[in-house]
Amino acid sequence: MSVHPEERAMCRIYGYFNARPSRNEVRAVAALQRHGGPDSTGSTHAPGWGVGNNRLAIVDLDGGAQPYELDDRIAVVFNGEIYNHDELRELLRARGYAFADRCDGGIIPALYDAYGEGFTDLLDGMYAIAVLDRRDVPTLLLVTDPAGMKPLYYRWDPAERSLYFSSEIPALLGFQAVGTDLWQEGLDAYLATKTPFGEQTMFGDVKVLPPATTLRCELDGQPRLRIRRLSECPPVTSLDTAARLVRDRLTAEVGRLLVADVPVAVVTSGGLDSSLVTALAARHRPVHSFNVAYRGSWPFDERGYAERVARSAGTVHHQVELDPAAFPSMIEDVVWHLGQPNADPITLSTYGLFAAVHDAGFKVALTGDAADEVFGGYSRMRAAVAGGSRADWLPRYLDELAVLPAARRYALYADEYQAFVRHRSPIPPEALDLLHTGAQTVLGRILAFEQRYRLPAYHLRRVDHLSMASAVEVRLPFCQPGVLSLGRALGDDLRIRGDAVKRALYGAARGLLPDEVLSRPKQPFTLPVTAMLRPGEPLWEYGRDVLAGSRLAAGGRLDPVAVDALFTAQSRRPRDETAVTIWALLVYEVWLDQFQRDRRTAGVAAVTT
Missing domain, CATH: 3.60.20.10 (Aminohydrolase, N-terminal nucleophile (Ntn) domain)
Known part of the structure; x- marks a missing residue:
């Protein structure tokens, strides 16, 4: 060699x-x-x-x-x-x-x-x-x-x-x-x-x-x-064997992804996936780790877990702290670099994090993205497996992917647009066919669907565009072909059993990560948008301006009265679904303003003619 x-x-x-x-x-x-x-x-x-x-x-x-x-x-x-x-x-x-x-x-x-x-x-x-x-x-x-x-x-x-x-x-x-x-x-x-x-x-x-x-x-x-056909591995049925193979494969992948003539960092959220990448990287060589949090007191702050992982692995740790007051101005940059809307509020955090990585002198960073899609880590997967013998698992699963379920989406639309989309599938037919009629188990079909459709669209393009916006290359151990093929070789029981998810990956991480990280409840890596979208906060005032009724009426797709009702409901009783819906509509309107040369010619009149 x-x-x-x-x-x-x-x-x-x-x-x-x-x-x-x-x-x-x-x-x-x-x-x-x-x-x-x-x-x-x-x-x-x-x-x-x-x-x-x-x-x-x-x-x-x-x-x-x-x-x-x-x-x-x-x-x-x-x-x-x-x-x-x-x-x-x-x-x-x-x-x-x-x-x-x-x-x-x-x-x-x-x-x-x-x-x-x-x-x-x-x-x-x-x-x-x-x-x-x-x-x-x-x-x-x-x-x-x-x-x-x-x-x-x-x-x-x-x-x-x-x-x-x-x-x-x-x-x-x-x-x-x-x-x-x-x-x-x-x-x-x-x-x-x-x-x-x-x-x-x-x-x-x-x-x-x-x-x-x-x-x-x-x-x-x-x-x-x-x-093209994907490479395959022989089936794996033993949890001990799976844990050993996953650890060995990830150790090798992380090692070669650290090779560069410029400084390489790791992103550490404090959850299992990025923490395992951090621990494995530190076994190969001294590394710097980065975690993102927000100025002030907000729910779901993971910096404590990230610091514990950094101490355990012996990294030089950097705590990035973003100011929520800057978020309205950041949104426009984020939407521009993505080129189309992405409804995950973590886009702001991703953009700010990699800007800080660049400013600290790093051009390469390893992340833990894609572990959930490869090894079965989402609650919606667990729920689908539990209900796989019933006919209603698929609608429930699809609702979990959405900003909000179909009936509540339609209630936000102007009459003409609602009539236009009501009988059209928002998901490509070939993707639905994979979920409906694939030859695999329910979990196997879900993982194949998420890896082919959701992972690249929702996660990987976000990571690529928002890291390269700051000239930082992201390397993804869980997306390497050898890891993907090993993940496909695992039996369902090695991915999810009962309430336990990513069983093979947890097995691979034992002895490498602190017990409190391995035993903590799964928490999505996201912006606490429900707490930040409330009266008096910068995002709230910005959202009210961008989603003003006169602007929505000009677009012709959204019902201004229905959107205004979201703000009223959120001010009275904050809920995650309401906050994410406001956020998603806000991002969509910013995208329209940036990329539509003439909003009026792109309105619903063009749809119905």
Whole structure:
């Protein structure tokens, strides 16, 4: 095994195919996502096509220039990390390929040349890749990793047979051919799942490439999407064996995710998942840990647990404290970087946390995201398993995903919009089919659904966009292919039994974490929005302004009277559901203001004509 440091860089990528945007448009696209790759830029283009990137240098800070090219025939731009690039480079050298450096992405043109579209089967890492093949019929490939850790958005123009793509939605909108018209069902889909699931975004013209997907488009052809098969492990049925395998796999993954030529930190919420990542990282080398909390006295403060984990692991601990008075101004930045609404209030905390990580001098951070989706950690999963023999588990489960259940959503809508969405599913049909008719157990279907649809849409894009907003690369041990395949190999009883969740993961953590962390009740990592949305608080006053009746009436989708009643109810008897609903509508209205060029033409009149 090579002992040389690995050469990696996170980036933002963009491009166009069978299109002729102006040079100023292309510059604008690059500039709009430079925050995620401030260290250098690179591009290559010819009449009808172009690809480019913004680089965040992590290892080999002076090398790794993109695009990567092979004999002027194949050009590649790449966002992510390929962890097995040393092995792949030796494999390719044996086939006669030569390499100028050891940058991980530099192997991709040769790998594609040697293996064609099947090159993805050899990759281990997180990535969004664009391959421009100029041999024979010019062809563009867009590729995403198995978990969807690195987002890739695109717009296909069927009339012009043109394709545009980018790592971020605001950058994609820099191409003038990409419109900002609303996806008309978007508001209901957003409130039903807290952010749209599947390929459709809140913009009618903009799609997002699903996880483990290859898009192929030939010149003058049209895109064809292929979902790639995921790797599998042999079934695991023993809890002791599962705990040992999970610990060993996570130990190895965390170790290699710590490799960088820049400082690496860990995020520690004080819950099981991030605490285990912190403990394992500290076993490999000294690390700095970060926890986020809020100035003042608020419910669900986890800083005490995070400090206990930091002391136990021996990290240098940083306590980030955000000022709620700054939240109204932060919301606009958060919504802009996300590019579409996300109803989880933790978006503010995520944005503020990674800004502090960057300000402390760190360009890389490990987090505990995705453990619940891999190992079965949510109460809604436990409830579905308990009621799996009854026909009503699915409606109850879907209600748990929503900002509020369907009947109460419809009560918020203006009459025309309510009539428009009432008989339309807010969840993609193929996603519902997976829940309804999958061949697995109820829990197996739920985990497959959440990993393919909810995890990338609701969690991973939030983490990616809001960390890269501050030029911080997030590495996700629980999303690595080896961990995902091991999670799928576990029997239901090793995930959930009775009231116990994530049994294999708790088994892996025993002896590594303090008992009070292992025995504490599960607490969502979120902003205490119910306490913060009350009269006199900054968020309350901001929300009243943004959700004013005159503004809502102009949009035509929401009933101003029904929304005003939410504020009245919350002022009299604060409830979590009411607070999250106000928050979700507030975020939606901020998004509309930022991204709709003409709110009136996007109103409900357009829906009903």
